[in-house]
Amino acid sequence: METTSIQIAIVGAGNMGGAIARGLSKGQLIQSKNIRVSDVSQANLDAIKAFAPEITVSTSNRDIIRNADIIVLAVKPWLVEIISEEIENLLDYKKQIIVSIAAGVDFAQLTGLFSTDATLFRVIPNTAIDVMQSVSTISSFNAGKEQEDLIVSLFAELGKAFLVPESQLNAFMSLSSCGIAYAFRYIRAATEGGVEMGIYPHVAKEVVIQTLRGAIELLEANNSHPEVEIDKVTTPGGITIKGLNEMEANGFSNAVIKGLKASHLK
Numbered sequence: 061m062e063t064t065s066i067q068i069a070i071v072g073a074g075n076m077g078g079a080i081a082r083g084l085s086k087g088q089l090i091q092s093k094n095i096r097v098s099d100v101s102q103a104n105l106d107a108i109k110a111f112a113p114e115i116t117v118s119t120s121n122r123d124i125i126r127n128a129d130i131i132v133l134a135v136k137p138w139l140v141e142i143i144s145e146e147i148e149n150l151l152d153y154k155k156q157i158i159v160s161i162a163a164g165v166d167f168a169q170l171t172g173l174f175s176t177d178a179t180l181f182r183v184i185p186n187t188a189i190d191v192m193q194s195v196s197t198i199s200s201f202n203a204g205k206e207q208e209d210l211i212v213s214l215f216a217e218l219g220k221a222f223l224v225p226e227s228q229l230n231a232f233m234s235l236s237s238c239g240i241a242y243a244f245r246y247i248r249a250a251t252e253g254g255v256e257m258g259i260y261p262h263v264a265k266e267v268v269i270q271t272l273r274g275a276i277e278l279l280e281a282n283n284s285h286p287e288v289e290i291d292k293v294t295t296p297g298g299i300t301i302k303g304l305n306e307m308e309a310n311g312f313s314n315a316v317i318k319g320l321k322a323s324h325l326k
């Protein structure tokens with residue numbers, strides 16, 4: 061199917077649904093006039109309309125899903141059942157693809173709410189989707205290769221997309237969707253350390269951000285392991301190794317790994 065003719069309906073225009081609508085409208089694959097968004101909040105819909113007037117907005121979930129090729133469910137997990145009851149009798153499972161971004165709502169639940177004949181995707185983005193730098197982890201159910209390629213290509217426009225078996229989705233969610241919060245906590249901690257050493261907070265934050273950007277670019281440019289890059293910093297008998305050893309003595313790596321595992325849904 062030519063992506064330029066694809067109609068997409070997004071139910072829920074909050075953090076995620078709003079960012080997906082805005083991101084797709086900026087991208088090349090879906091035309092803004094083919095994007096429809098619904099929400100109970102008129103203010104959320106007004107914000108989307110102000111961003112891209114060609115996007116259709118509505119407070120009726122049923123109105124936007126009619127004739128849509130792809131229906132994205134971007135509401136809180138406990139609302140997926142309510143939405144399914146509202147729209148189920150309008151769906152054409154032979155033609156329409158359902159994409160749920162609800163964390164923790166698995167295919168067993170989704171097939172119970174919709175149909176075992178439905179073509180379903182679960183997509184787990186992170187909040188950087190708002191700046192088109194998401195990690196979006198994707199699993200499929202009843203989908204052909206062409207449909208998988210389509211959904212991956214849409215989310216690849218909004219950052220990086222990984223197609224994985226559903227059994228791995230929760231681990232990826234911990235690493236990327238929760239992980240972005242852990243990255244922010246590192247930035248906050250490092251900034252506070254800078255302030256304690258006498259640097260203004262806004263300057264310390266800028267320094268930390270640029271330091272992280274440099275670390276990422278080095279890893280990508282050299283395709284290297286983090287420890288290889290660390291070895292280039294740690295002068296024997298120097299100060300960096302003292303700092304690293306103090307951090308490890310205070311449980312740095314252990315805290316990160318335990319935090320990731322604590323957020324890994326089983």
Ligand SMILES: NC(=O)C1=CN([C@@H]2O[C@H](COP(=O)(O)OP(=O)(O)OC[C@H]3O[C@@H](n4cnc5c(N)ncnc54)[C@H](OP(=O)(O)O)[C@@H]3O)[C@@H](O)[C@H]2O)C=CC1
Pocket residue numbers: 071072073074075076077098099100101104121134135136137139142143161162163164184185186187237
């Ligand atoms: N935030 C994150 O980092 C991640 C979130 N997710 C998943 O994404 C989903 C959406 O999360 P997020 O965007 O943060 O949530 P939000 O609450 O920001 O967005 C959901 C939107 O849906 C609206 N809404 C509520 N009821 C209805 C309804 N009956 N019909 C249509 N719209 C409705 C809400 O309005 P109102 O606020 O007025 O109720 C809100 O604007 C969740 O299922 C979450 O698990 C997945 C990965 C990461």
Ligand SMILES: O=C(O)[C@@H]1CCC=N1
Pocket residue numbers: 163233237238
């Ligand atoms: O914290 C949560 O439960 C959701 C899912 C991943 C990110 N936010």
